[in-house]
Amino acid sequence: MNETEFLALAEQVLDSLESQADDWAASLDVDIEANRSGNVLTLVFEDDTHVVVNSQAAMQELWVAARSGGFHYRYDGKHWNDTRGGPGLADALSQICSDAAGVPVKVQV
Numbered sequence: 256m257n258e259t260e261f262l263a264l265a266e267q268v269l270d271s272l273e274s275q276a277d278d279w280a281a282s283l284d285v286d287i288e289a290n291r292s293g294n295v296l297t298l299v300f301e302d303d304t305h306v307v308v309n310s311q312a313a314m315q316e317l318w319v320a321a322r323s324g325g326f327h328y329r330y331d332g333k334h335w336n337d338t339r340g341g342p343g344l345a346d347a348l349s350q351i352c353s354d355a356a357g358v359p360v361k362v363q364v
Contacts, residue, residue, distance in 0.1 A: 256330070258312050262294075264330060265310035265317060268364050269296045272308060272348070275362060285356045304355040308348075317344060321351045335364060 256264075269291065276289040276298055286301035295309040307320040311327075317335060319326045328335040328344045335344035342350070348362040 256315065258315075261315045261330075262310065262312055265294065265312075268317060268335070268344075269294070269308065269310070271364060272296055272298075272362065275360075279352075279356065279360050283356070283358055283360065285358060285360065287356065298352065298355075300352075300355040301357075302355070306348075306351055306355060319344070319348065319351070321355075323351060323354075 273289045273291055273296055276287050279285040280287050288299045290297045290299065295307060298306040300306075304322060309318050310316075311318055314327070315329065316338065317328045319328070326341065326347060327338040329338055337343065337347065341347060345362045345364045348364075349360060352362060353359045
């Protein structure tokens with residue numbers, strides 16, 4: 256995948272996450288604010304938990320920073336996989352965001 260293709264794919268993921276956060280606020284009464292600045296999406300929850308998702312074009316990875324740690328994900332053509340063998344991006348973000356929100360949320364990427 257070239258850089259242009261990666262950036263388009265990463266943009267879709269960040270747009271989707273931002274939209275899902277808005278949906279959680281509306282349908283699940285989750286106190287969350289989604290702030291987007293270029294290739295960085297920051298989710299801020301009621302207890303001031305910050306979850307940052309950003310694209311790293313040079314590495315062709317999405318990076319997630321949360322209280323539980325920092326994680327890197329690479330796309331294999333179908334899924335965003337943790338570069339260290341952990342859960343995929345959707346599962347990891349579902350757990351991270353559920354913990355922060357205090358209610359179960361399901362992330363789809």
